[in-house]
Amino acid sequence: MTRDLAEPSDALLERAFLDEAVIEAGWRAPGAVAADGVALEADDTHASLRAMVRLLGERGVLALVLNAADGGRFDAVQWRAVCLARERLGHASPLLELAFAMQGLGSYAISQFGDADQRARWLPRVLSGEAVAGFALTEPGAGSDLAGLATTAERDGDDYVLRGRKVLISNAPIGDVFTLFAATAPAGERRRVSAFVVPGDAAGLERTSTPVLGGHPIGELRLDGVRVPATDRLGEEGDGMRVALGTLHRFRPTVGAAALGF
Ligand SMILES: Cc1cc2nc3c(=O)[nH]c(=O)nc-3n(C[C@H](O)[C@H](O)[C@H](O)COP(=O)(O)OP(=O)(O)OC[C@H]3O[C@@H](n4cnc5c(N)ncnc54)[C@H](O)[C@@H]3O)c2cc1C
Structure with a gap:
């Protein structure tokens, strides 16, 4: 039609x-x-x-x-x-x-x-289109059920150190900036997830492309000791679920x- x-x-x-x-x-x-x-x-x-x-x-x-x-x-x-x-x-x-x-x-x-x-x-x-943006929430064990989120952000001085794996992330292979979610408190605690701004070229961030029909640029982000300054946390520690669900x-x-x- x-x-x-x-x-x-x-x-x-x-x-x-x-x-x-x-x-x-x-x-x-x-x-x-x-x-x-x-x-x-x-x-x-x-x-x-x-x-x-x-x-x-x-x-x-x-x-x-x-x-x-x-x-x-x-x-x-x-x-x-x-x-x-x-x-x-x-x-x-x-x-x-x-x-x-x-x-x-x-x-x-x-x-x-x-x-x-x-x-x-x-x-x-x-706004100008110079920086391509992405939203990195989903993990192998955390899709519909975000309680399974396993990526961690451990505080180290003025930084957080991020470790984990994100899958099915649109723009993963090409993004310049990601809103990324990681746990700042142990499993089972309330308000355990926090949100971070992570540049696509951060040291320790490996990006791979997942082939899908239609050429949708999508893939994985592997975080192996990615250092993110605490000033790049969005909101307070523990605000992550509010940020994620508020966006979705x-x-x-x-x-x-x-x-x-x-
Ligand atoms: C094209 C595409 C682009 C995407 N882009 C992004 C992105 O940019 N950033 C990002 O973070 N994620 C992205 N995702 C991931 C997407 O958000 C997840 O696929 C979604 O959250 C579902 O998670 P899952 O794939 O692990 O499926 P699952 O959570 O494993 O669900 C599988 C099936 O089980 C059903 N199900 C799950 N739980 C229950 C329950 N309790 N009761 C009954 N049924 C249930 C679901 O409805 C679904 O049909 C993308 C996915 C796709 C396909």
Whole structure:
């Protein structure tokens, strides 16, 4: 089935909760980028994705996933606009849609829970598309059941030392910055998980690519003594589950919107 998406359909416009600003930013602006994004599809999907992120940054589409205080389009992220953009971009190219969505998923915790330094260091580059973002939660023993999380972050002076393995991480092979979750307290304790900002080029971080259908850049992160300054922790020790679920709950409805576009 082909659909003409140049203009919002009557059905879309009849969704009374969508005002003109949301339709303009969430539907027409991503639509104007779609053809150029599709033209970037190539066999090397890692390079394609990086180029698509850059394109979405240059054309202002990534402003949808940040708050105005960090250069975003709306005072606070408008989830209706993110839903529209995921549907619109997903219809054009699943890879282009992924490029958009992961910039949001990977940076949302920094914008919501990060301090001024963390936000200033990463969010301008996420917004411009210069830095590719990722969200690293899942592990071999921790998917639906996050109680199985086994990656540890042990305090050592002003740093944490991270050890463990993350799997099924979108953008693992190419990401410049990850929101990453690790245990700062023993199993069984309450508030045992904390969130960290980890650069993709951190010493001790090994990234591998997992081949999947459709060229989705996804893979593993192995952390073997990765040193993260305590200043790169997001929120307080033990806030990790709140950060992770706060992010996932926000993005969950937008996954359905993307599926409408595919
Ligand atoms: C394309 C893709 C991209 C991804 N990108 C990321 C990413 O960027 N970052 C990240 O952190 N993770 C990512 N993931 C991982 C994803 O979040 C996990 O796959 C998800 O959390 C499920 O975990 P699991 O695969 O271990 O499945 P499991 O938790 O083992 O679940 C397997 C099945 O069992 C069912 N199940 C589980 N528990 C119960 C229960 N108690 N009762 C009944 N049924 C149950 C589930 O519904 C599912 O059908 C990605 C996954 C995919 C496929």
